[in-house]
Amino acid sequence: MSTTESRVTTSGPSDPAKAAPDQAVKETLEDYTLRFAPRSYRRWSPMVVATTALGGIAYMADFSIGAGIGLAHGTGNALVAIAVAAVVIFVTGFPLAYYGARYNIDLDLITRGSGFGYYGSVLTSVIFASFTFIFFALEGSIMAQGLKLGLGLPLWLGYLVSTLMVIPLVIYGMKALSKLQVWTTPIWLILMVAPLVYLIANDPGTVDRFLSYAGTDGEGGVNTASVLLGAGVCLSLIAQIGEQIDYLRFMPPKTEQNKRGWWTAVVMAGPGWVVLGALKQAIGVFLAVYILAEVGPAAAPEPIQQFRSAFDTMMPSWMVVPLAVALVVISQIKINVTNAYSGSLAWTNSFTRVTRHYPGRMIFVLVNLAFALALMEADMFSFLNSILGFYSNCAIAWVVTVATDIGINKYVLKLSPLQPEFRRGMLHAVNPVGVVSFVAASALSIAMYFHALGDALQPYSPVAAAVIAFVLTPLMAVVTKGRYYLRRAGDGISEPLLDADGNPSALTLDCHVCHQSYERPDVTACATHDAVVCSLCLSTDKAGDHVLPASA
Incomplete structure (x- = not known):
């Protein structure tokens, strides 16, 4: 998936996933509760x-x-x-x-x-x-x-x-x-x-x-x-x-x-x-x-x-x-x-x-x-x-x-x-x-x-x-034999997670569920849309529609 595609693709009204509540977006962007803390x-x-x-x-x-x-x-x-x-x-x-x-x-x-x-x-x-x-x-x-x-x-x-x-x-x-x-x-x-x-x-x-x-x-x-x-x-x-x-x-x-x-x-x-x-x-x-x-x-x-x-x-x-x-x-x-x-x-x-619901910190x-x-x-x-x-x-x-x-x-x-x-989908439930x-x-x-x-x-x-x-x-x-660490080998996004200095990449991508921009380590490709989804929206996805399948 290219960066351009991931930025412009958004879900329509019929998308089964619900957008993250305004409260969740505001609170988690205030001090990055539950998620990666971006360089910005x-x-x-x-x-x-x-x-x-x-x-x-x-x-x-x-x-x-x-x-x-x-x-x-x-x-x-x-x-x-x-x-x-x-x-x-x-x-x-x-x-x-x-x-x-x-x-x-x-x-x-x-x-x-x-x-x-x-x-x-x-x-x-x-x-x-x-x-x-x-x-x-x-x-x-x-x-x-x-x-x-x-x-x-x-x-x-x-x-x-x-x-x-x-x-x-x-x-x-x-x-x-x-x-x-x-x-x-x-x-x-x-x-x-x-x-x-x-x-x-x-x-x-x-x-x-x-x-x-x-x-x-x-x-x-x-x-x-x-x-x-x-x-x-x-x-x-x-x-x-x-x-x-x-x-x-x-x-x-x-x-x-x-x-x-x-x-x-x-x-x-x-x-x-x-x-x-x-x-x-x-x-x-x-x-x-x-x-x-x-x-x-x-x-x-x-x-x-x-x-x-x-x-x-x-x-x-x-x-x-x-x-x-x-x-x-x-x-x-x-x-x-x-x-x-x-x-x-x-x-x-x-x-x-556990509940796939964010109640507010x-x-x-x-x-x-x-x-x-x-x-x-x-x-x-x-x-x-x-x-x-x-x-x-x-x-x-x-x-x-x-x-x-x-x-x-x-x-x-x-x-x-x-x-x-x-990120959910990248890890096994229990190791x-x-x-x-x-x-x-x-x-x-x-x-x-x-x-x-x-x-x-x-x-x-x-x-x-x-x-x-x-x-x-x-x-x-x-x-x-280390089999239970990763559920998948890749997250479906071609851009690298780390920059040349080995730090988490500052590249931003748009989550198609909550419509907010997040840096590269905080998102994965979506299983059902040609777009990306952020880690909190993955956590609150009750139906599992956006969670990537396990690798063979």
Whole structure:
């Protein structure tokens, strides 16, 4: 099919396919929900994208996570656990971040073509959506604690306020979020770093007390079980790479001229997020040990208490609570607009594929917030480590499976197509390579976590999730000989998908269903018309009239 033909051919009134609703067209073109992010929209420099992505990790949960691990197992075990988890997260996050930035697609679209299939990745979309509302609830709980201390609001009302306040901010996509993150990041950094520096400079003995703290289990020293239990909690954050990719997909094309800045931004804002995350967890241990005698073990993991005590040592008393509350509120807003945004994408993506109907992203913003509010009202903060320890098994199994498919199956075994594919009709419904590996790894590791295989193996559940996913993913690719990755060899359009630099082509073609122009990677030929159809119209085609048949 020629470019000219595809542009001028449109469907008539008798076309059985229905045009995409105006709402779907408007919303998906606003921030490219559910689809490839075109070059014409990606106007930000690599550093602006990186700053925006890193602004989304300004959450306070790291302080609570680190504090919880440190108070339970001691500083030595906590620091080793944090380091182990950070290495795993960095290594697995790198290939995912590269694919998202290079090919301008989010983690769900990457997952489809990296071992799961068109419908198989619905499993992982639900896992990711769960991540966003779990961490929204955690951040909302922290903010409610701040509002209780600063304004006297009861916790139930603080939970409601922290949920409702993000709705106006998350209505818009990348354009609004980039401005919010860039302008608030310097303030957040100053408020977070200044008290820590002051404490260490003013009282160097705090470092010795921090390093010597043995934990409530009373064992002291570094031991494998404690390290792995702590690392399992930290590894619940492995799915954060999905939120980073929601921003990295808007990276500009990689060229010879910008490749150094491009790579710096991808590494820094992709897997590099975990460096700052690990530092925050370590600071959380430090601050919890510092205030333990003052507030007790129940309140020591609360960031609002940690920073209230830290600010109290360096400024007048009338400034302490307002600044501590300001830090918590800024952090909560920065991360929870991202949680609400990314969660809405994940839910919408799954719903649209399963029902072939696009209901609008805002509906699932509200759904995600409802789940988060329910968790907050159930006082999830009091059993935080149990929730995160359980969840991490599923998240590890998913991310390691996709990372292994990219790193091993694509580049070493060459059984998985090197270029990612996400369009309906091009992929099989389910690919056993990823689905079997993910289900087996998550099921066995969850059984271990709940002591089904004995108490001795329970701490090793995150290790089991990672190892099983890493071994099974290439094994399944070899067993299936890579037959279930692509349903078709070509998409029926003669123009190439990539340009001379290996970036997605900027050539535009007109979808004959919704009558909008889309760049080359977002369309395929239509099965029933001499025209092209965009990826969203393919997803919402209930009759399957436009979906290309499978190759022989």
